[in-house]
Amino acid sequence: MKKTTKLRQMLNSKDLEFIMEAHNGLSAKIVEEAGFKGIWGSGLSISASLGVRDNNEASWTQVLDVCEYMSDATTIPILLDGDTGYGNFNNMRRLVHKLEQRNVAGVCIEDKLFPKTNSFISGEAQPLADVDEFCGKIKAGRDSRTDEDFVIVARIEAFIAGWGLDEALRRAEAYHLAGADAILVHSKKSNVSDIEAFMKEWGNRLPIIIVPTKYYSTPTDKFRQLGISLVIWANHNLRTAISSMQKTSKQIFTDQSLINVEDHVVSVGEVFRLQNADELEAAEDKYLPMTGQNVNAIILAASEGNNLKELTKDIPKVLLKVQGKTLLARMTDEFNRLGIKDISVVRGYKKETVKGTNIKTIDNDAYNESKELFSLYLAKDAFQENTVVSYGDIVFKSYILNDLLNDNNDITILVDADAQSSTVYKDYVKCERPNSKNLFQETVKFVSMSSLLKEFHGEFIGLWKVNTTGSKAVKETLDRMSKQDGFKQKRMADFFNELSKTCTVAVKYIRGSWLDIDDVVALQKAGDL
Numbered sequence: 001m002k003k004t005t006k007l008r009q010m011l012n013s014k015d016l017e018f019i020m021e022a023h024n025g026l027s028a029k030i031v032e033e034a035g036f037k038g039i040w041g042s043g044l045s046i047s048a049s050l051g052v053r054d055n056n057e058a059s060w061t062q063v064l065d066v067c068e069y070m071s072d073a074t075t076i077p078i079l080l081d082g083d084t085g086y087g088n089f090n091n092m093r094r095l096v097h098k099l100e101q102r103n104v105a106g107v108c109i110e111d112k113l114f115p116k117t118n119s120f121i122s123g124e125a126q127p128l129a130d131v132d133e134f135c136g137k138i139k140a141g142r143d144s145r146t147d148e149d150f151v152i153v154a155r156i157e158a159f160i161a162g163w164g165l166d167e168a169l170r171r172a173e174a175y176h177l178a179g180a181d182a183i184l185v186h187s188k189k190s191n192v193s194d195i196e197a198f199m200k201e202w203g204n205r206l207p208i209i210i211v212p213t214k215y216y217s218t219p220t221d222k223f224r225q226l227g228i229s230l231v232i233w234a235n236h237n238l239r240t241a242i243s244s245m246q247k248t249s250k251q252i253f254t255d256q257s258l259i260n261v262e263d264h265v266v267s268v269g270e271v272f273r274l275q276n277a278d279e280l281e282a283a284e285d286k287y288l289p290m291t292g293q294n295v296n297a298i299i300l301a302a303s304e305g306n307n308l309k310e311l312t313k314d315i316p317k318v319l320l321k322v323q324g325k326t327l328l329a330r331m332t333d334e335f336n337r338l339g340i341k342d343i344s345v346v347r348g349y350k351k352e353t354v355k356g357t358n359i360k361t362i363d364n365d366a367y368n369e370s371k372e373l374f375s376l377y378l379a380k381d382a383f384q385e386n387t388v389v390s391y392g393d394i395v396f397k398s399y400i401l402n403d404l405l406n407d408n409n410d411i412t413i414l415v416d417a418d419a420q421s422s423t424v425y426k427d428y429v430k431c432e433r434p435n436s437k438n439l440f441q442e443t444v445k446f447v448s449m450s451s452l453l454k455e456f457h458g459e460f461i462g463l464w465k466v467n468t469t470g471s472k473a474v475k476e477t478l479d480r481m482s483k484q485d486g487f488k489q490k491r492m493a494d495f496f497n498e499l500s501k502t503c504t505v506a507v508k509y510i511r512g513s514w515l516d517i518d519d520v521v522a523l524q525k526a527g528d529l
Helices: 003-011 025-034 043-049 060-073 089-101 131-144 165-178 193-202 220-226 236-255 268-274 277-287 327-337 372-378 398-405 437-441 468-482 492-499 520-528
Strands: 017-022 039-041 078-081 106-110 151-156 182-185 208-210 230-233 296-301 342-347 360-363 386-391 394-396 411-416 428-431 444-450 458-467 506-510 514-516
Touching (some): 003 017, 017 025, 025 039, 025 060, 025 268, 043 060, 043 078, 043 236, 060 089, 089 106, 089 131, 131 151, 131 165, 151 165, 165 193, 182 193, 193 208, 193 220, 296 327, 296 372, 327 342, 327 394, 360 372, 372 468, 372 492, 386 398, 394 398, 394 458, 398 411, 398 458, 411 428, 411 468, 444 492, 444 506, 458 468, 458 506, 468 492
Parallel strands (some): 017 230, 039 078, 078 106, 106 151, 151 182, 182 208, 208 230, 342 360, 411 506
Antiparallel strands (some): 386 458, 411 458, 428 444, 428 458
16 A cells, blocks of 8 residues: 555544654654554654754754654655745646655645744744745645546644644644645643634644654543544653753763663664664675675586587587687686686587687586586585586576575575477476475475476586585585496486485576577577577
8 A cells, every 4th residue: 555545544534543753764763663553753853963053953854864764764754844835836737746745755844934833932023924825835736646546635833833722623624625735723821621622613624744753641531532543642752851961971971981782772783783783784695796705606517519510620629619709718707707717617529629718628528428417516625615516508697696696505506487398408496396486585495307207397507606605515425425326417307306415405596688599590590688
């Protein structure tokens, strides 16, 4: 539900509703966590938090900036104390437009002159705006809103300025006819008499909002009896913060120590929680490359390419070009970009053509009579504390490798959940759970891999990673399998099935964004990635 709709429903609720003051993103989040359904963006509190008077000394754009932080930090609606609308009808139009952009649910404007004076400052004049001019602001605000649920509240200052009930009612009805969505009746008396007199005459024509800062001893049930729609607790978070900061600052200054305050303030961890630091940590794991870790890569590239022999007469498949760059160069560039400089390439067919100053080479001279697992076996000594293994004939989007690098499992393989059954050889994978929308951010347990699986959850794309523990398990499994008959003809599926008997293999699902270059069509499509 939109924030504007939530606020409008509160105003029209049969129950008495409450909103609480906030003056920055942190206090707004605290208000929401306390259970309140809405926030009052107090002009007094925002001004005070900026260190200026509540006399429009903070510009309206500065107030907007604060509102944006408050709105971003919360999911409940904000009703902004918009003072007088910061000018005439034209300023009001722009204010509504900018508040809607920031997902603020409504604005309350008061019928005093700009620049305003806080209603509770004694001894200062409280001149009221012309009724017709103020009605023009309300109409301008209504006409400029693009969301019909955006709330415009008219605040009546007649009681504050020393006028009586008749003037308050006259203004309220004019603002009602001008299109206000609710009326805020303000009073600085220490009792509820002004509000009670108004409600007896008003007759429920529009929802009524009150701010019982001065008549705080009035029982809340009295507001219910009067038919009030919404109560604003207008400035108590600010006042609480001031008293707490004054006490803490004085204590630390006097003691020249933290010993007497540390047990009376929240932990730094609570500050981090309110700032949603955990979300940033998770995002860093997702989007940033691993840093501070030694990562190396092994590329299995001994193949000639059975379906591409017309293109691989003089070069191996790994040197085929996509948009002018070889598959090997593309892959090594991607590894280098993420800080992986230690790259070993297992070469075989036309091995003399596979060379470079930025790679190490391992020769599989039995490439013609072996499968990819034998190439992996020849490279087993290259496994280190964090090792990425890739087939040499795949292309993929950058984020896939980045996500893999930041996975924390001992052994993780990437599986495309969009795989379809095919007559072409594919390493189909069955997992503990099929893919769901949420699983793209998680890992699931590997069960089995085979080209013959009738029921499967995806296709192994030829890209995987191990850490120190995983490297040890991989080496042990390769040594064990190397003693089996027909080892040179075994495939990667045989390896993962064997590996999963002694340790957990994690599967991270992806959806597309990669290609296996197994024919000319795939080679042509690779340029799109």
